[in-house]
Amino acid sequence: xxxxxxxxGEGLRSEDLEFCFQQLVVFGGGGERGKMGAGGVMTDWxxxxxxxxxxxxxxxxxxxxxxxxxxxxxxRDAVCLGLTHLCLSWSKNSMNNxxxxxxxxxxxxxxxxxxxxxxxxxxxxxxxxxxxxxxLQDLDxxxxxxxxxxxxxxxxxxxxxxxxxxxxxxxxFGDAALAYLTSFCRKLKILNLCGCVPAATDxxxxxxxxxxxxxxxxxxxxxxxxxxxGVTSLAFGCPNLEALDLCGCVLxxxxxxxxxxxxxxxxxxxxLYYCKNITDKAMYSLANSRVKSKRDLWESVKKSRYEEGLxxxxxxxxxxxxxxxxxxxxxSFPDLHTCPGRHSLIISGCLHLTSVHCAxxxxxxxAINPLAHSAH
Numbered sequence: 001x002x003x004x005x006x007x008x009g010e011g012l013r014s015e016d017l018e019f020c021f022q023q024l025v026v027f028g029g030g031g032e033r034g035k036m037g038a039g040g041v042m043t044d045w046x047x048x049x050x051x052x053x054x055x056x057x058x059x060x061x062x063x064x065x066x067x068x069x070x071x072x073x074x075x076r077d078a079v080c081l082g083l084t085h086l087c088l089s090w091s092k093n094s095m096n097n098x099x100x101x102x103x104x105x106x107x108x109x110x111x112x113x114x115x116x117x118x119x120x121x122x123x124x125x126x127x128x129x130x131x132x133x134x135x136l137q138d139l140d141x142x143x144x145x146x147x148x149x150x151x152x153x154x155x156x157x158x159x160x161x162x163x164x165x166x167x168x169x170x171x172x173f174g175d176a177a178l179a180y181l182t183s184f185c186r187k188l189k190i191l192n193l194c195g196c197v198p199a200a201t202d203x204x205x206x207x208x209x210x211x212x213x214x215x216x217x218x219x220x221x222x223x224x225x226x227x228x229x230g231v232t233s234l235a236f237g238c239p240n241l242e243a244l245d246l247c248g249c250v251l252x253x254x255x256x257x258x259x260x261x262x263x264x265x266x267x268x269x270x271x272l273y274y275c276k277n278i279t280d281k282a283m284y285s286l287a288n289s290r291v292k293s294k295r296d297l298w299e300s301v302k303k304s305r306y307e308e309g310l311x312x313x314x315x316x317x318x319x320x321x322x323x324x325x326x327x328x329x330x331x332s333f334p335d336l337h338t339c340p341g342r343h344s345l346i347i348s349g350c351l352h353l354t355s356v357h358c359a360x361x362x363x364x365x366x367a368i369n370p371l372a373h374s375a376h
Contacts, residue, residue, distance in 0.1 A: 156185060
């Protein structure tokens with residue numbers, strides 16, 4: 001059965017579901033409806049095998065899933081036990097009440113997206129999630145400006161298996177609550193703190209470094225209180241970092257980049273936009289880190305992890321950098337590109353760096369002028 005696009009987009013009502021069932025019913029001989037068990041005939045929604053029900057549920061939107069869970073007790077039990085992913089971002093006005101009613105039912109949730117356009121969520125709803133959804137691994141609370149530290153304390157005790165947390169734009173959280181959360185949620189691998197100025201301080205970063213050694217991705221964009229102290233702590237405590245966004249962290253200096261280049265050998269993406277204190281020293285430390293990576297390549301192969309180095313670097317508005325230093329980085333990491341369509345070395349606002357080119361440019365030049373190069 002294929003549900004109409006409009007029906008799925010708006011969420012099914014109970015009468016819609018009943019109509020759909022009529023299309024699924026298997027009729028016995030002579031056109032009369034049989035009974036389940038006599039030829040495997042379905043006579044009601046509750047007769048759908050659980051495997052088929054969960055398959056149907058996986059194909060419709062989350063509003064329809066919620067409606068389906070209220071059809072009958074059998075469906076409710078099946079959906080509540082089988083549902084692991086839920087997004088309520090479509091709810092524009094009643095997300096808090098909706099979450100309060102759903103959290104006690106959907107206890108097997110592993111992924112929950114609660115991103116909002118306007119702040120709706122309050123601490124009582126997050127407390128309900130923490131009380132009932134203990135298997136939660138991925139939680140998006142971005143732009144939840146009404147939430148307070150109490151939500152982080154609740155999550156710390158109720159959701160210790162979190163591996164991914166997005167609290168970007170949550171401006172009411174403090175650094176003490178964030179530090180407390182990390183002491184319980186030690187499996188965190190992806191953490192988005194973009195714009196969380198009160199929470200993302202050096203104190204919080206020290207706690208993250210101490211508690212979350214598995215961390216791989218961290219967004220600290222526009223967290224203006226972050227300094228070299230916090231970033232250096234991260235470099236030493238989170239050696240598995242692959243992506244770090246420090247855009248707008250105006251206090252950091254070369255010391256932060258040197259620490260990252262020295263300690264974080266798996267770093268693939270680094271954002272330094274508007275970090276105006278960054279100089280050539282930082283660039284050369286990154287370039288030299290590639291030499292160390294090559295020396296350690298055999299160890300990485302033995303551990304089934306291949307060292308590829310930086311594939312993205314944003315140094316836009318870093319006006320103290322010189323072309324030679326940036327070129328050294330570009331030469332050390334072949335996956336950094338300045339060519340059209342593949343920009344991964346981002347230098348917007350740095351007109352003095354326009355002479356920096358990736359390996360593709362030199363290869364293209366050689367292809368156009370092969371005789372000139374062969375003459376040498």
